[in-house]
Amino acid sequence: MFVEFRGEVEDALATALSDLDLPTEDLGVEEPPEDVDAVLASSAAYRLAGEVGAPPPEVAADVADAIDTDGYEYLARAEARGPYVNFHPGEAYFADTLSSAGDDWGHLPDRGESVVVEHTSANPTGPVHVGRxxxxxxxxxxxxxxxxxxxxxxxxxxxxxxxxxxAIFTWAFESFDESDLDEDPARDRADYDLVRYYRKGNEFLEEGDPAAVEEAEDEIQAIMQGLGAGDEATYERTSAVVDPMLSGMGASLERLPAEFDEFVKETRFMFDGSTDDVVERLQDLEEAVYEDDAWQLDLSDRGIDKNLVFLRSDGTSLYPTRDLAHHEWKFANFDRAVTVLGEDHKLQADQLRTTLALLGNDTDQLRQVIHSYVNLPEGKMSTRAGTAVNLDDLLDEAVDRAREEVENRLGDRIREDDLDDEDVERIAHQVGIGAVRYDIVAKQPTKAITFEWERALDFEAQSAPYVQYAHARACGIVDRADADPADLTAGDVDAALLSTPEERDLLRTIARFPAVIKEAAEDLQPHVVATYTRTFADRFNAFYRECPVLSEDVDPDLRAARLALVAAARNTVANALNALGVEAPESM
RNA sequence: GGGCGUGUGGCCUAGUGGAUAGGGCGAGAGGUUCCUAACCUCUCGACCGCGGGUUCGAAUCCCGCCACGCCCGCCA
Structure with missing residues (x-):
């Protein structure tokens, strides 16, 4: 509704300005501060004051007078308040919000556009840690x-x-035995088992006998050459470590949950010839230079001082070369590509984008989302050094602490419901994992996070449980009302009965949800949705405090309207949490 | 050294040109005969890193400086 309302406001304002012979390119439509009772406002009067030769409040008054709200579905009233023109919706706005906020609220119309989202893409060398x-x-x-x-x-x-x-990993796995390793796997799973070989291999290369290291380097080199030449037997050898490692890492990621439609291997773009094709086309570019026996790209004219090496002196390709082929494949198969990358890949991301353009691709199709890392108070997490906090450990701890919390609260519950052991376990998972996820997704990705157990697992604060609790409260009311779900959002209720400030604020907040999704999708900023869920929970809690739904002294028509509002609220917060990948408990 | 990013009450954070900078944690005081107190209300607490500038108006834009992070491999 908000999106439609905004469109009407812009249209009405532009019409009024042009009727007054004023420029319409700067409408200045914005959301007013909380304490202003309007859905949208315009600050255009400030800029028009000079042109008109009158102070902003006077201009605002004239503009407000010139606005004609006839013919609009939602826009009912425009009024000047100081230098602003405030816009108010009519009853239809609230009524339509109430009847529209069903199960699919927040789902925008099909855009007919395919998008490939690439994320995680961590090297298959060890268990997923919190830094990643x-x-x-x-x-x-x-x-x-x-x-x-x-x-x-x-x-x-x-x-x-x-x-x-x-290649190191493969060599290490083939060269060492269980008896060479000095630790047992931390968990009974392939990634925890195999990472020990990777660590052992790296340790050996750093500290081993020079002659033996040289021999190992020859073997590592042979593996890389084999892959570059498309040798099936070499691929089998690397797959023997990569595939089980990936399935182990996937098991961790599923707990978040993060699931993938496809694991795309970079060897695919070596074996199908597309990397060789990219190399040839790169060599033909005028930016191509042959220095120190290696093929490179001089991108200094494009603002990147660092040369991009795309073919080693031994003739093998590098990661960026294969990634170019990978991205051309994405462009050929999808309308848009979104890649989520850690900040250490920033330079590479710029080189990739620039080079894709040189190869004749339309790089507007590609959006690269860069995020900072989660570090420990004492510094970076590293798989190789073994200093990382494993994601599994964090999630286990989160669930344990949540379970403890649920059990503590069982004692002093007012409500006599029957949470059995299964419910406790379910809630512990939903709340514990939700809290970890929410804590990370709620922050702007560009800001660094220092990992601290207490903070990451704080269930109060502005956390997932706070929002989840609002959802559980809404479910509790709907559940207790024992109403047919189909009746809850049916058109029979009268939204005009929802007249208290708390009811209006909640409806206004519900109405904004699709616009929030739109904004988050356009800007690729998930934290916008998280911020919204907090505002939503504030509004819902205010409503909950002030507006009884099921009390006997509530008039039946009002009860029906409030019940419909609770159902709409529940659908909104359930979908908002779902969009963030956080579960919405029906009780907690 | 160069490039990019970040800097908002003691701590965490929203806000990227417009209405008295919005929350949370913390500290203190209250609230439950009433749909879940993982909640709510009130109080305390901010020269928005520092210094200039642009503008009617700057946390937000520009310049300089400071601090922190990331990058500057024929690694990924």
């Missing part, structure tokens, strides 16, 4: 939000299965 966890959390939320926004979304994990680390 921002990528799947942001990426999964983005994919969900784009889906809500009407895109046809496919989610990919790009597997770096041809790089040097994989």
């Amino acid at each position: 966890a921002r990528n799947p959390i942001v990426g999964d939320a983005l994919a969900r939000i784009l889906d809500y926004a009407g895109c046809d979304v496919e989610v990919h994990y790009y597997v770096n299965d041809a790089g040097r680390q994989v």
